[in-house]
Amino acid sequence: MQGNNFKGDNFFKRGKTTMINKVVxxxxxxxxxxxxKPSEMRGMIKKIQEGDTELREEFIQGNLRLVLSVIQRFxxxxxxxxxxxxxxxxxxxxxxxxxxxxxxxxFSTYAVPMIIGEIRRYxxxxxxxxxxxxxxxxxxxxxxxxxxxxxxxxxxxxxAEIAREIGVDKEDIIFxxxxxxxxxxxxxxxxxxxxxxxxxxxxxxxxxxxxEKWIEKITLEDSxxxxxxxxxxxxxxxxxxGKTQMEVAEEIGISQAQVSRxxxxxxxxxxxxxx
Numbered sequence: 001m002q003g004n005n006f007k008g009d010n011f012f013k014r015g016k017t018t019m020i021n022k023v024v025x026x027x028x029x030x031x032x033x034x035x036x037k038p039s040e041m042r043g044m045i046k047k048i049q050e051g052d053t054e055l056r057e058e059f060i061q062g063n064l065r066l067v068l069s070v071i072q073r074f075x076x077x078x079x080x081x082x083x084x085x086x087x088x089x090x091x092x093x094x095x096x097x098x099x100x101x102x103x104x105x106x107f108s109t110y111a112v113p114m115i116i117g118e119i120r121r122y123x124x125x126x127x128x129x130x131x132x133x134x135x136x137x138x139x140x141x142x143x144x145x146x147x148x149x150x151x152x153x154x155x156x157x158x159x160a161e162i163a164r165e166i167g168v169d170k171e172d173i174i175f176x177x178x179x180x181x182x183x184x185x186x187x188x189x190x191x192x193x194x195x196x197x198x199x200x201x202x203x204x205x206x207x208x209x210x211x212e213k214w215i216e217k218i219t220l221e222d223s224x225x226x227x228x229x230x231x232x233x234x235x236x237x238x239x240x241x242g243k244t245q246m247e248v249a250e251e252i253g254i255s256q257a258q259v260s261r262x263x264x265x266x267x268x269x270x271x272x273x274x275x
Contacts, residue, residue: 033061033062033064033065033068034058034061034062035062035065035225036059036062036063037226038106038226041059041106041107042101042107044058044059045059045096045099045101045107046101048096049097049099049101056096059096060089060092060093060096063092063096063107063108063111064089064092066092066108066111066112066115066222067085067088067089067091067092067115068085069221070088070112070115070116070119071084071085071088071119073116074119074123079123083122084119084122087118087119087122088115088118088119090118091111091114091115091116091117091118091119092111092114092115094114094118095107095110095111095114095115096111098114099111106222108222135175135176135179136176136179136180138166138168138172138173138176139176139177139179139180140180141166142162142166142173142176142177143177145157145162145165145166146162149161149162149165159173159174220270223269223270223272224270226269227266227269227270230252230262231262231263231265231266231269232266233252234248234252234259234262234263234266235263235266235267235270237251237252238263245259245260245263
């Protein structure tokens with residue numbers, strides 16, 4: 001991959017950049033990335049899914065900014081940005097191939113979770129947790145003691161009893177036993193009565209809804225970028241700088257009625273982006 005000759009399905013050639021603030025990532029000049037109008041996306045995807053390979057490459061390039069937006073979330077993971085960018089592109093390509101045109105949803109809304117999921121899988125698979133030998137030894141001793149105590153008393157021993165028997169702190173026993181547990185997938189079924197299965201993820205609650213907020217933020221940024229320059233200016237002055245419609249009108253040299261009309265139009269487009 002060299003400069004702007006980027007090919008979507010051939011992006012796995014290694015770049016040299018490792019900082020997200022630099023312009024070039026994996027040989028791609030991010031300041032010169034093209035964009036695609038939302039009104040053109042569905043038509044392009046339909047042709048791509050019918051086999052138009054040239055349009056596929058154009059569509060991938062036109063959505064690389066979406067990948068860049070997502071990987072910024074992971075720039076604290078101490079992973080080379082080039083690697084995250086490449087893996088994010090895998091998610092983007094999967095989103096293109098699997099996008100269902102019958103759904104009333106924007107492509108970016110569908111693609112962002114796919115890109116995030118691909119990056120998380122990469123981070124999970126390439127960052128295994130190594131358990132020390134001493135902790136493993138403690139865990140196996142605890143299991144042996146647990147079995148022996150259970151046999152002699154005909155009841156399950158407590159963690160405190162196991163810890164006293166081995167001569168270590170109760171917390172050390174807990175950590176040791178947890179360290180040898182096999183990771184379980186969030187989509188592992190834990191109950192099935194012949195109907196719908198109950199999965200681990202169904203029992204996990206995220207109070208902060210971080211992913212949802214992140215997706216909404218990217219969708220909002222995407223929608224704002226699709227406004228006209230004048231509409232973006234009005235939205236910025238009204239909702240980010242807190243100015244009144246009259247102040248905006250005076251500053252940009254149009255009437256208050258025009259500001260009101262443009263503001264309503266911009267808000268309608270932004271709301272549409274979240275449907």
